[in-house]
Amino acid sequence: MIDFNTLYNFLSGPMVWVTFIIFIGGSIYRIWDLISLVNKNEKFIYSYMSWKYSLRSIMHWITPFATTNWRKHPVMTVVTFVFHMGLVIMPLFISAHVILFNAAWNISWWVLPEGLADVITLIVIVCCIIFFLRRLVLREVKYLTTASDYVILAIAAAPFVTGFFAYHKFIDYHFWLILHILSGEIMLMAIPFTRLTHMLFAVLTRSFIGSEFGGVRHAKDW
Amino acid sequence: MAEASEKIEKKIIDEGLETGSKRLTEERIEKVINEVLSGETGARLKSYTDTCVHCGLCAEACHVYLSFNRDPKFSPAGKVKRTIGEMIKRKGRVSPEFIKEASEIASTECNVCKRCAMYCPFGIDTAYMMQTVRRICHKLGVTPLYIQDTAHSHAVTQNQMWVKEDEWIDTLQWQEEDAREEMSNLRIPLDKEGADFMYSVIAPEPKFQPNLIYQAAIIFNTAGCDWTMPSFPGWDNSDMAMFTGDLEIMARNKRFHFEAAQKLKVKRIVMGECGHAFRSVYDVGNRWLSWSMPPIPMIHAIEFYYDLLKAGKIKIKEKYKKSVTIHDPCNVVRGRGLHEMLRYVIHELCENVIEMHPNREHNYCCNAGGGVINCGPPFKKKRVESNRIKADQISDTGAEILITPCHNCHSGMEDIISYFNVDMHIKFISDIMYEVMEKQE
Numbered sequence: 001m002i003d004f005n006t007l008y009n010f011l012s013g014p015m016v017w018v019t020f021i022i023f024i025g026g027s028i029y030r031i032w033d034l035i036s037l038v039n040k041n042e043k044f045i046y047s048y049m050s051w052k053y054s055l056r057s058i059m060h061w062i063t064p065f066a067t068t069n070w071r072k073h074p075v076m077t078v079v080t081f082v083f084h085m086g087l088v089i090m091p092l093f094i095s096a097h098v099i100l101f102n103a104a105w106n107i108s109w110w111v112l113p114e115g116l117a118d119v120i121t122l123i124v125i126v127c128c129i130i131f132f133l134r135r136l137v138l139r140e141v142k143y144l145t146t147a148s149d150y151v152i153l154a155i156a157a158a159p160f161v162t163g164f165f166a167y168h169k170f171i172d173y174h175f176w177l178i179l180h181i182l183s184g185e186i187m188l189m190a191i192p193f194t195r196l197t198h199m200l201f202a203v204l205t206r207s208f209i210g211s212e213f214g215g216v217r218h219a220k221d222w
Numbered sequence: 223m224a225e226a227s228e229k230i231e232k233k234i235i236d237e238g239l240e241t242g243s244k245r246l247t248e249e250r251i252e253k254v255i256n257e258v259l260s261g262e263t264g265a266r267l268k269s270y271t272d273t274c275v276h277c278g279l280c281a282e283a284c285h286v287y288l289s290f291n292r293d294p295k296f297s298p299a300g301k302v303k304r305t306i307g308e309m310i311k312r313k314g315r316v317s318p319e320f321i322k323e324a325s326e327i328a329s330t331e332c333n334v335c336k337r338c339a340m341y342c343p344f345g346i347d348t349a350y351m352m353q354t355v356r357r358i359c360h361k362l363g364v365t366p367l368y369i370q371d372t373a374h375s376h377a378v379t380q381n382q383m384w385v386k387e388d389e390w391i392d393t394l395q396w397q398e399e400d401a402r403e404e405m406s407n408l409r410i411p412l413d414k415e416g417a418d419f420m421y422s423v424i425a426p427e428p429k430f431q432p433n434l435i436y437q438a439a440i441i442f443n444t445a446g447c448d449w450t451m452p453s454f455p456g457w458d459n460s461d462m463a464m465f466t467g468d469l470e471i472m473a474r475n476k477r478f479h480f481e482a483a484q485k486l487k488v489k490r491i492v493m494g495e496c497g498h499a500f501r502s503v504y505d506v507g508n509r510w511l512s513w514s515m516p517p518i519p520m521i522h523a524i525e526f527y528y529d530l531l532k533a534g535k536i537k538i539k540e541k542y543k544k545s546v547t548i549h550d551p552c553n554v555v556r557g558r559g560l561h562e563m564l565r566y567v568i569h570e571l572c573e574n575v576i577e578m579h580p581n582r583e584h585n586y587c588c589n590a591g592g593g594v595i596n597c598g599p600p601f602k603k604k605r606v607e608s609n610r611i612k613a614d615q616i617s618d619t620g621a622e623i624l625i626t627p628c629h630n631c632h633s634g635m636e637d638i639i640s641y642f643n644v645d646m647h648i649k650f651i652s653d654i655m656y657e658v659m660e661k662q663e
Contacts (some may be wrong), residue, residue: 035265037268040264041262042266044509044514047514068340069279069282072282073282076279080343134278139293139294141277143294143295143297144276144278144297144300145276146276197272197273198272198274202344204269205344208345209339217505217558219555219559221339
């Protein structure tokens with residue numbers, strides 16, 4: 001039986017480095033691989049790309065209710081925006097994480113008040129439950145859903161669920177803390193190698209279609 | 223309705239798909255799929271398949287999905303799952319039966335209208351993926367019979383309808399002769415070097431609708447245009463090879479078309495009221511020939527009529543009285559943003575214009591374009607039933623006349639109004655313009 005301290009020191013020490021090397025290295029590899037594919041068979045893509053139309057398209061799609069399809073799906077729109085914002089904001093601004101950075105590198109920044117962080121965590125968890133129910137209930141989503149969709153949803157939800165239980169010291173604080181660190185690391189490492197890759201590719205696919213609609217088709221894409 | 227759609231599918235027998243798929247072996251399928259995937263596709267297909275999170279938000283975009291009672295297998299991502307998704311997952315190891323079905327899905331359940339690209343938060347271009355499926359099926363020789371016949375015609379005659387050179391010239395002269403009854407000095411000038419523009423049409427015009435050439439001639443002569451039509455191959459701007467995935471023949475056609483204009487030393491090409499031909503000349507065929515934009519300035523009839531009306535070269539005697547609605551064709555609206563010019567033209571010609579909803583870029587597809595109507599009689603019932611939403615959309619306007627500047631939209635909606643008993647007639651812009659304009663005596 002490995003004791004808590006050994007495990008904690010490993011996961012919050014060497015494993016963090018491994019995680020970031022895999023996450024950042026993997027992400028660079030995926031983008032490099034995609035660009036090599038462009039160079040191999042689809043060089044014409046460069047002739048389409050336009051900063052103006054890429055940004056025009058991205059701005060519309062990252063603004064809630066700014067596109068026809070966001071307006072057609074108000075619940076999904078709120079859920080997906082809140083979820084994704086939570087996913088980015090929480091790990092960066094939760095006090096426990098900033099304390100770790102401070103301990104390691106003596107740097108710190110603004111943190112979320114604890115009560116608010118707790119509420120956001122719960123909201124993100126609720127969003128995950130809604131995503132899960134969508135997959136079970138909505139015909140058009142259910143038809144497309146594969147096991148991997150549940151796996152990536154679980155990967156994204158796990159750090160929040162375990163973090164919530166750890167913060168509230170539910171039964172065994174150490175147990176949840178270990179799981180929390182581990183699940184966070186799994187999520188980061190999974191980004192380049194699962195469909196969580198949309199975090200890397202979305203901006204590229206959006207830019208391309210935005211450029212094509214703006215520059216060639218002279219039409220809106222939202 | 224979902225059950226009904228399944229029943230329809232089971233009944234359909236297409237000789238091209240049947241015969242083609244019987245010739246296949248699994249080895250050949252695997253080889254061809256992997257050749258296309260590694261040799262012809264790249265970052266787009268890779269990023270689309272790796273990025274799609276199966277959220278289902280694209281479903282809302284598709285008229286086939288909406289018309290078949292929201293049956294999820296007809297959603298854009300549903301069609302990807304049933305075709306290219308499976309091919310990629312199984313690394314090309316799929317059966318001849320699978321290829322037959324994939325060809326039917328890509329050729330008859332998707333109009334490559336690109337409406338779904340506007341509904342996907344990532345901008346995934348499902349139409350491109352369906353075109354890739356068609357390309358694979360073409361290389362395997364499994365394409366619906368009727369559209370394959372038009373592709374053969376393109377290959378042999380450089381036009382879509384097996385029109386022979388003498389028949390083409392004869393048809394133009396016949397229209398010229400008829401039109402001279404109405405306008406005595408009218409000409410349809412053939413091979414006039416250095417004219418301002420070459421007018422190009424799709425082959426179904428001389429074949430079935432020569433009156434459209436007649437009307438165009440009246441409009442051009444009235445406006446005092448310096449124009450010409452080629453007497454030789456290259457006069458047809460249409461392109462079914464683009465939709466079967468026979469990209470080599472597509473490129474050859476486009477070369478004939480551009481070269482006809484170059485031989486005639488015209489300043490530009492004006493294209494008739496056709497959508498898919500515009501897509502081929504403006505956005506697809508030119509690129510296959512390595513021109514990012516067409517090598518000769520070219521405009522669609524909408525732009526041309528817009529210029530004529532703006533410049534006062536065509537004057538309106540009395541605006542068209544009947545109520546009209548506008549159907550925005552995908553290839554010139556989502557494909558070229560001509561919707562506002564289209565509205566200007568129609569409002570100049572007609573008194574009572576009623577918009578259908580949704581409209582402009584968001585208009586529902588006619589379900590005929592993208593080569594779907596060209597797959598012919600075996601699929602007609604399925605095609606019409608899979609656009610019930612369009613019938614609802616147009617009948618909600620209560621308009622008497624539907625105007626659409628596209629041949630495929632025109633033919634597709636003729637079928638829809640007759641099948642769903644919508645009390646409406648369909649016209650081209652030139653039909654109306656011819657009727658309401660001031661003509662020389």
